[in-house]
Amino acid sequence: xxxxxxxxxxxxxxxxxxxxxxxxxxxxxxxxxxxxxxxxxxxxxxxxxxxxxxxxxxxxxxxxxxxxxxxxxxxxxxxxxxxxxxxxxxxxxxxxxxxxxxxxxxxxxxxxxxxxxxxxxxxxxxxxxxxxxxxxxx
Numbered sequence: 007x008x009x010x011x012x013x014x015x016x017x018x019x020x021x022x023x024x025x026x027x028x029x030x031x032x033x034x035x036x037x038x039x040x041x042x043x044x045x046x047x048x049x050x051x052x053x054x055x056x057x058x059x060x061x062x063x064x065x066x067x068x069x070x071x072x073x074x075x076x077x078x079x080x081x082x083x084x085x086x087x088x089x090x091x092x093x094x095x096x097x098x099x100x101x102x103x104x105x106x107x108x109x110x111x112x113x114x115x116x117x118x119x120x121x122x123x124x125x126x127x128x129x130x131x132x133x134x135x136x137x138x139x140x141x142x143x144x
Contacts, residue, residue: 045076052084057091064098071102075109079140083115088123096124100132114140 049070055063071078078099082088103109111133116124121137124130134140 046079047073047075047077048079048081050081050084052086054087054089055085055092055095056087056089057094060092060094061098063092064095067095067099068102071099071109074107077110077112078103080111080113081115082113082117082120085117085120088120090123090127093123093127093129096129096133110134112136112140114138 047070049067051063067078067080080096080099100111103111112135113124113133114136116135116137121130121135124135129135
């Protein structure tokens with residue numbers, strides 16, 4: 007999947023390239039040795055999630071939800087920045103998760119900055135947010 011993060015200006019040459027909110031290994035658990043229920047899908051997000059890529063990330067989450075898992079776990083451990091506009095991706099996923107047979111949506115490994123943004127927009131009331139592994143984790 008190509009990087010869709012915004013182009014950097016000439017002042018950003020010292021920063022390493024980021025992955026731009028990519029979905030990484032959407033059907034693979036990062037918890038080796040801890041089997042997850044087959045209806046528990048883990049999606050690892052990374053980089054910055056902003057207006058520039060929120061729609062793409064949201065569509066990718068909706069694609070994962072088409073299989074109707076019982077639980078969608080969004081691992082935000084590699085998310086370096088979440089903008090207010092970037093949360094549109096989560097609203098898109100929540101809308102898809104609530105149709106037909108509802109899917110429980112959780113976010114794990116949520117760092118301080120993404121947690122603050124989720125809280126400010128009220129998303130911590132719509133899905134469970136965990137600093138670590140979440141329920142059933144090691």
